[in-house]
Amino acid sequence: MNRTPSTSRRRLLQGGLAAAAVGGFPALSRAQAGRLRVGFVSPQSGPLGIFGEADGWVLDRVRQASGGQVEAGGKRYALEFIVKDTQSNPVRAAAVAKELINADRVDLVLSTSTPETVNPVADACEAAGVPALSTTAPWEAFYFGRGAKPGQPSPFKWAHHFCFGVGNFATLYADQWSKVPTNKKVGMLLPADADGNAIRGLLIPALQKAGFTVVDAGPYQNGVADFSAQIQTFRREGVEIFNTFPFPPDFAVFWRQAAQRGLARQLKIVQLAKAGLFSAEMEALGPLGRGLHAGAYWHPAFPFASPSTGLSSRELATRWEAERGKGWTQQIGATASLFDAALAALRATDAPGDRAALAASLGRLKAETTVGTVDFTAGPVPQCATTGLVGVQWMPAPAGAKNRMEPVIVANADNPRVPLQGTMTAYQLP
Known part of the structure; x- marks a missing residue:
């Protein structure tokens, strides 16, 4: 006579514990x-x-x-x-x-x-x-x-x-790019991903409003091996500032091709984001990495x-x-x-x-x-x-440093509490 109620109570208890295990009872x-x-x-x-x-x-x-x-x-x-x-x-x-x-x-x-x-x-x-x-x-x-x-x-x-965000990049770039004389023509290389889409839709208009002429080479797929068309566009348009938001390995491919095809010699500012954040990237580029420009979201x-x-x-x-x-x-x-x-x-x-x-x-x-x-x-x-950004330029590290290349802080308009460490110079192909 008592087995059915006992079984029911046991099943109720088991069901309650199961519900608690999946968040059904917040108190447990x-x-x-x-x-x-x-x-x-x-x-x-x-x-x-x-x-x-x-x-x-x-x-x-x-x-x-x-x-x-x-x-x-x-x-x-x-x-x-x-x-x-x-x-x-x-x-x-x-x-x-x-x-x-x-x-x-x-x-x-x-x-x-x-x-x-x-x-x-x-x-x-x-x-x-x-x-x-x-x-x-x-x-x-x-x-x-x-x-x-x-x-x-x-x-x-x-x-x-x-x-x-984009507003931080706009503030940073307007300041950093003013430190080297250029024709204010910017070549943008943006991937077909969330970063590229956000930058294309929001940063390009902000740069244009700040007085820069922007040449957008169009979206590309991450992992692409040939940037000939984009390089040709930037050379034809005479851009002197280059800005990109690629996967780090993709920039290395692009930059070596840019050096081989004459674009690197044309540029005075080479501004990286997403790539260009780590010394290992710059060291892997050898002499081509010296003098590249980037933004830093943290620095010692x-x-x-x-x-x-x-x-x-x-x-x-x-x-x-x-x-x-x-x-x-x-x-x-x-x-x-x-x-x-x-x-x-x-x-x-x-x-x-x-x-x-x-x-x-x-x-x-x-x-x-x-x-x-x-x-x-x-x-x-x-x-x-x-949070804020500072502008940096990759230069050879001091003797005894663990990194062979280190980012020197050269612009701080977007994060003025961070002290400057040096003066920005134009990129020069070795």
Whole structure:
């Protein structure tokens, strides 16, 4: 007589536990047991792997500084990080994000380094209702590249992003390009991807408004092996400034062809973004890399510290070089800033295991990081915050440096708190 009610109660209990396991009962969570899980996604191999070279090292510094714990809402939580490599593949980026959400049951997902990483991760988190935070991709590529429309309400709730944007590039370039006399004709080489589309639609009009004549060579596919048509266009139009946003390996192919076909000798400013960020790229180009121009989103000279690692910008670079025997890279500071912002958001949340509460904390976050202040209350759009850029020129490093080439800060109109280190010169083909 009592077996049926007992069985029913057992099934109800089992069903309730299953529902809690998939988020059906928000009150039953790992956070209540005193543990928070944070997923971290970045390209640690493949053509974008240079961005992720130092990510594991930075995370080790965060673990060391935090002691594997974080305090939020008056309670101390154990902090567990789960790392995934996208292998530079957007499809895999989405897949590993779903693994973190569905299998690892993370409370927060962090991602970094180019739209090919952060956009698919953000989309997966948005679909699942999981808070996400990302950096190192122009905010327009993140926001508009995922379907938001200018002037319309944000379609997003869960994924947040901080980085430079087109406005930062426009300010940087107007300043940096004024430091060398040119005919103000700019050749733009932009890929057919989220970065290229955002830059084409927004930066080109801004440059034209600033008085530059822009020659757009048209979209190309990442991985293309022949840039003859684009080089011919730039030579015919007489451009003296060149600007591009390619995958790093693609720029190396283009630039060697540009030198062989006479374009490099015509140019006075060679301005890189997405490529031209790492010493290894410049060293691989040999003499062709000396004097190239770029923007930097982090540099050891930045007067900012990283709360999540307990290190200043200079100390981050020095520790990396001492422990790894390699020269510093920009992504060290950028990745540190992602953990700075993430831990600040967790600490500011009364219930970090409550996804809605954590997403709301991200939306009102204002925190100091190793790239400067990250302020989501200032916009420019919901879920996005901006950080600054400085202009650099790649030059031979001083004797004894780990890198053979280092970026010298030559322009700071977009980030005036960062001191200048040198005077910009025109590019000269060796």
